[in-house]
Amino acid sequence: MAKKIATREAYGNALAELGEIDKNIVVLDADLSKSTKTDAFKKKFPERHINMGIAEANMMSTAAGIASCGKTVFASSFAVFAAGRAFEQIRNSICYPKLNVKIGATHAGISVGEDGGSHQAVEDIAIMRALPGMVVLSPCDAEESKQAVFAAAKYDGPVYLRFGRLAVEPVYEEGKCPFELGKGITLREGKDVTVVTTGLMVQESLAAADILKSKGIEAGVIDIHTIKPLDREIIKRAAGATGKIVTVEEHNIFGGLGSAVAEVIAEEAPAKLLRIGLNDEFGKSGTPAALLEEYGLNAEKIAEKIEKFVK
Amino acid sequence: MTVKELELTACRIRRDILTEVFNAKSGHPGGSLSIADILAVLYFKEMNINPQDPQDPDRDRFVLSKGHCAPALYAALAHRGFFPTEDLPTLRKIDSYLQGHPDMRKVPGVDMSTGSLGQGICAANGMAMAAKLDGKNYRVYTVLGDGELEEGQVWEAAMFAPHYKLDNLTAFIDLNLLQIDGDVRKVMNPTPVDKKFEAFGWNVISICAHNYEEITEAIEKAKQTKGKPTVIICSSTKGKGVSFMENEASWHGSAPDEEQYNLAVAEIDAKIKELEGEING
Numbered sequence: 001m002a003k004k005i006a007t008r009e010a011y012g013n014a015l016a017e018l019g020e021i022d023k024n025i026v027v028l029d030a031d032l033s034k035s036t037k038t039d040a041f042k043k044k045f046p047e048r049h050i051n052m053g054i055a056e057a058n059m060m061s062t063a064a065g066i067a068s069c070g071k072t073v074f075a076s077s078f079a080v081f082a083a084g085r086a087f088e089q090i091r092n093s094i095c096y097p098k099l100n101v102k103i104g105a106t107h108a109g110i111s112v113g114e115d116g117g118s119h120q121a122v123e124d125i126a127i128m129r130a131l132p133g134m135v136v137l138s139p140c141d142a143e144e145s146k147q148a149v150f151a152a153a154k155y156d157g158p159v160y161l162r163f164g165r166l167a168v169e170p171v172y173e174e175g176k177c178p179f180e181l182g183k184g185i186t187l188r189e190g191k192d193v194t195v196v197t198t199g200l201m202v203q204e205s206l207a208a209a210d211i212l213k214s215k216g217i218e219a220g221v222i223d224i225h226t227i228k229p230l231d232r233e234i235i236k237r238a239a240g241a242t243g244k245i246v247t248v249e250e251h252n253i254f255g256g257l258g259s260a261v262a263e264v265i266a267e268e269a270p271a272k273l274l275r276i277g278l279n280d281e282f283g284k285s286g287t288p289a290a291l292l293e294e295y296g297l298n299a300e301k302i303a304e305k306i307e308k309f310v311k
Numbered sequence: 312m313t314v315k316e317l318e319l320t321a322c323r324i325r326r327d328i329l330t331e332v333f334n335a336k337s338g339h340p341g342g343s344l345s346i347a348d349i350l351a352v353l354y355f356k357e358m359n360i361n362p363q364d365p366q367d368p369d370r371d372r373f374v375l376s377k378g379h380c381a382p383a384l385y386a387a388l389a390h391r392g393f394f395p396t397e398d399l400p401t402l403r404k405i406d407s408y409l410q411g412h413p414d415m416r417k418v419p420g421v422d423m424s425t426g427s428l429g430q431g432i433c434a435a436n437g438m439a440m441a442a443k444l445d446g447k448n449y450r451v452y453t454v455l456g457d458g459e460l461e462e463g464q465v466w467e468a469a470m471f472a473p474h475y476k477l478d479n480l481t482a483f484i485d486l487n488l489l490q491i492d493g494d495v496r497k498v499m500n501p502t503p504v505d506k507k508f509e510a511f512g513w514n515v516i517s518i519c520a521h522n523y524e525e526i527t528e529a530i531e532k533a534k535q536t537k538g539k540p541t542v543i544i545c546s547s548t549k550g551k552g553v554s555f556m557e558n559e560a561s562w563h564g565s566a567p568d569e570e571q572y573n574l575a576v577a578e579i580d581a582k583i584k585e586l587e588g589e590i591n592g
Contacts, residue, residue, distance in 0.1 A: 026444065050440065050475075058467035061430040065437020068415070068423060070368065071444070089430055089464075097415050097424040 004167035007200070008106040010145035011163050012037025015074060015104075017146070018153055019045045025153065028063055028075040030056050035165075036076040036106045056081045060089035060101070067099040072153055079105035079121035079162060083128050094158050095131045102152045102159045103128075108138075109250030110283035110291045111166040111200055117282035126255025128160040129228050135181070136228040138162040138257075140202035143172040144225055147179030155181060164200045164250075166288045171202055171223070182226045184234040190220030193310050194238035195302075197248040198224045198257050204292070205248050207299030208306060215303075217310055219246075227257055235264045239271035246274045246306050250297060253277040274309045276302060312356050317523045319586040320390065321351040325552045326579045327386035327399050333572040335403035338411070341562040343383035345487045345520060345547040346454055350387040352526045353452055362392035365419045371449050372438045374423045376431025377456035377485065378412040379564070385409055385418065393420035429462030431455070432482060436472050439480040439540075450534070454483045458490030460501035466511070472540040473512030480540040481533040482513075485520060487549035489560040508542045520547030553578060 019025050019041055031054045033039040042049035052059040056077050063075040075082070082105040083090070094101045105124060112120045128136050137152060137159060139145040145163060152159040171177075171187065178185060187202070188209055197205040202223045209219040220242065222234055239245055245265060247258035258275030265271050276296070283291060292298040296305065312320070324347045332338035354360070358371040375384045382402060389396040394408075401407035408417040412426030422438070425431040435453035442449050459465060472480055484504055492498045501507075505515050514536045518525035526545075533541035549563070550556030553575040567575055 026441075048444065052471065053467075053474075055467040055471070057429075057464045058433045058436075058471060061433030061464070062437040062440065062468075062471065064430075065374075065423065065434035065439075066441045066444075067437075068434065069438055069441035069445070071441055088427060089433075092424070092427040093430045093434060 002170045004169055005142040006165060006167045007139055007141065007145040007163040008037045008165060010142035011104055011106065011149060011161070012040035014146040014149035015041040016044050018149060019048065022072065022153060024070070024072050026050065026066055026071045026073050028052050028059050028073060030054055030059050030077045030081070032077055036104060038076050038104070056086040057089050060086040061093040063101045064093035064097070064099045067101050072100050072102070074102045074104050076104035076106065078119060079108035079124045080119055083121060083124035083160065087127055091131055095134055098133055098157050100156055102161060104161050104163065106163040107165045108162045109164060109200065110278070110295055111164055111250060111288040113165065113288040113291060114285050116285040120283035122252045122278045122283065123255065124162065125227055125251050125257065126259070129255065129260065133157060134228065135159040135226070137225060138199040138227055139225045140199055140223055141168055141171045143170060143174055143177045144179060147177050148225060151179060151181045162199060166200060168200055169203055171206070179225065182229045182231060184231040185223040185225070186220065186234065187223050188221040190218040190242065192218045192242060193244040193246060193306060194220040194222060194242045195246045195248060195306065196222045196224055196235065196238065196257065196261050198227060199250055201248040201250055201297065204297060204299045204302055208302040211299060211303035212306060215307060217307060219306060224257060227260060230260050230264065232264050232268065235261055236269040239265055239269035244272045244310060246276060246309060248276045248302055251277050252280060254280060274305065276305055314523045315586060315590050317351050317355060319583065319590060320355050321347045322552070322579055322583045322586060323390055324351060324383060324386040326576060326583070327389065327396065328382040329567065329572060329575050331382040331385065331399050331402040332566045334400040336566050337403060338382055338566060339379040339564050340382070340566070341489070341549040341556060342377060342456060342485065342487065343380040344551045344553060344556065345549050346380055346383050346485050347552065348521045348523065349454060349483055349526060349545060350383055352523060352530070354387045354391045356527065357530050358452065359449065362420065365393060369447060369449055372422045372435070372451045374431045374435040374453040375413055375425055376435070376453050377428065377459050378425030378431060381411065381413050384413055384421070388420040428459040429464035432465055432468040435480060435482070436468050436477060439477040440475060442479050443477070451480045454485060457484060457486045457488060457495050457501055457504065460484070460504065461499045469508060469511045469513070476538050477540045478537050481530065482540065482542045484542060484544045485547050486544055487547040489549045489558070489563065491560065491563050493560050504544050512539055514539050514541040515544065516541060517544045520545030521551060
């Protein structure tokens with residue numbers, strides 16, 4: 001079995017690698033560089049890593065000022081504080097003037113675990129997606145995270161990157177993720193139902209598809225690493241092919257991937273839809289595995305729900 | 312530029328503030344009038360800027376942290392040659408590039424989009440930090456309102472700038488002591504402002520916001536101060552230059568009607584005529 005790596009760790013490593021190539025990269029952190037893993041960049045480029053202290057609002061507006069002088073800025077914190085506490089700074093200082101700031105938000109979703117509901121962002125995709133012009137990326141493993149970081153750096157404008165705390169198995173081999181900003185990736189074909197998923201739920205959905213196969217249900221799986229702009233074509237094709245779409249995300253079912261997919265289906269490609277995610281509830285303390293089980297977001301529970309939906 | 316010429320420039324800025332807000336039928340005249348002298352000194356004496364090249368990477372930067380006073384900034388920029396003064400009356404109109412609050416993507420010479428209070432000083436910090444990172448010697452100026460000091464984010468920024476020794480940053484506080492709901496000391500008292508910034512590690516200078524020698528001297532002192540940022544606390548009169556608007560909180564965010572506009576402009580025109588006479592001998 002390949003080594004498990006958290007997407008936040010891949011984020012830090014990607015920044016360190018990117019820093020070599022692009023001297024214009026500046027990284028800000030709010031006293032969490034050991035957790036967001038931007039310390040990997042800090043070790044190599046201490047002069048380009050700025051600790052903002054525990055002050056996320058200031059971090060976002062300062063990032064905007066630095067970016068206005070021609071720099072590419074990655075501003076990092078936990079998703080709850082990045083997207084939540086500093087929302088209006090992201091809106092007015094970064095998105096309104098379309099400045100080149102990338103928000104590296106780690107510890108998203110309930111798989112944060114023991115820290116509990118106060119620290120588990122389940123609404124960040126919804127609020128970032130609603131910001132005009134904001135690109136929203138949610139990679140599933142180390143390789144895809146690296147690709148996402150490099151794509152974000154290349155893109156001129158604000159980008160929100162969502163990473164997890166938990167170490168996860170790789171979906172893609174090194175150098176073999178066909179990442180293209182705004183394009184979904186079909187990981188598995190299936191004639192009965194299509195699972196459209198993102199982030200750490202990609203691995204669970206793939207495992208769920210294995211379980212379903214043993215029960216005679218052929219489930220396709222699509223990895224949506226770019227939630228905005230969404231790959232509408234891949235959703236439309238899936239809707240046409242199977243007529244049944246299931247979205248799976250570590251996020252409230254309101255406003256996230258499920259809602260984005262529902263918009264496409266309602267407007268352009270009628271199909272039956274099931275949204276799997278947090279059912280308008282906060283998370284709580286526990287091990288990541290126990291939480292995913294309790295909230296119905298592990299492979300077994302996902303498979304159960306899909307089986308019921310398909311029949 | 313001589314003191315008289317600066318005074319004349321500030322009068323013209325004030326006249327245009329009134330014209331902008333009158334034509335828009337909305338906007339913020341009180342706080343715009345109180346910073347006209349500071350902007351005259353910055354844009355016509357101190358700042359290294361080129362209206363022909365508003366994006367020059369080596370230019371000095373200005374961030375209007377109290378973004379609602381856009382009419383003052385636009386008037387200063389127009390008189391400095393960034394865009395035609397004839398466009399000023401289009402402020403806030405549907406087809407105008409002159410947005411209700413400063414928009415760096417639409418208005419030549421605006422270095423940062425502002426309007427949400429507390430964020431501008433942080434962006435100014437970022438610009439000063441970028442200069443340090445790039446080894447450039449441009450300077451960054453920002454103007455905050457005293458009511459704005461009630462935003463917690465200002466104090467995050469106040470901690471940041473001395474921590475990173477941003478001696479290329481100069482912040483002005485427009486201490487006119489009035490905000491929308493009245494006296495700042497009654498709404499949510501930010502005073503003593505000087506002692507707070509001193510405690511945060513800033514070089515603090517207190518001046519009169521309408522005295523050109525004091526403004527110029529304070530900026531010089533800021534340039535000579537190494538290792539820490541400077542804050543210039545400017546005691547000002549809200550509505551300065553229009554007698555019936557002075558020290559009246561009600562003029563924070565409302566436009567004059569035609570009669571009031573004519574009265575206000577007549578007062579400023581008289582001052583302009585007097586100054587032109589003195590300058591031209």
